Amino acid sequence: MRLDLRLIAEMVQPGARVLDIGCGDGLLIDYLTREKRADARGIEIDMAEATEAVAAGLPVIHGDADSDLEFYPDGAFDYVVLSRTLQAVERPREVLRQMLRIGGRAIVSFPNFGHWQLRMRLLLSGRMPDNETWDRPWYETPNIHPCTIRDFFELCRMEGYVVERWLAVDEKGLRSPWKRSPWLANLFGEQALFLLRRR
Helix, strand or coil, rough: CHHHHHHHHHCCCCEEEEEEECCCCHHHHHHHHHCCEEEEEHHHHHHHHHHHHHHHHCEEEECHHHHHHHHCCCCCCEEEEEEHHHHHCHHHHHHHHHHHHEEEEEEEEEECCCCHHHHHHHHCCCCCCCCCCCCCCCCCCCCCCCCCCHHHHHHHHHEEEEEEEEECCCCCCCEEECCCCCCHHHHHCCCCEEEEECC
16 A cells, blocks of 8 residues: 555544545555444545446545535544645645535645755756656646645645644655654655644
């Protein structure tokens, strides 16, 4: 299972009600159902992946985070997960608002565009960088709102969300040792993971 999905699974309490937005083929849903006895379900914009998940017996529907979350009732889930999808939605602020309306907590992971290697590649080459996390050329990527760890902290502050837990990691799973410094984590963390709740 992908690194950020393993870390997300660690944050979910056993038996929780979970909605995984942008769930792909449902790998996290399957894991949470089997290992944590969670009532986990998903929504996926890619019809082929949604179909694959349903064929595997997983409760996944075809849908779009930008337009379909408003149909879920308030407080329907304990956790709403958005893994490596925030940068690909059209309205990230609204998606986060909806997540924290329909769920008690939101878990968000995203690749950190503030990582020093991405900055260096952009500075030296003058071209959009890529690495293991940002693994497609700019003209094929679904990413329309790349952000940094510092950007996300600022968005949470503006919206009044409580950051209960956060961490920055590299692709090999090494956790950044800068837990108390978002500035350093922003520079050295390849991807970020946040656990949020409303005030």
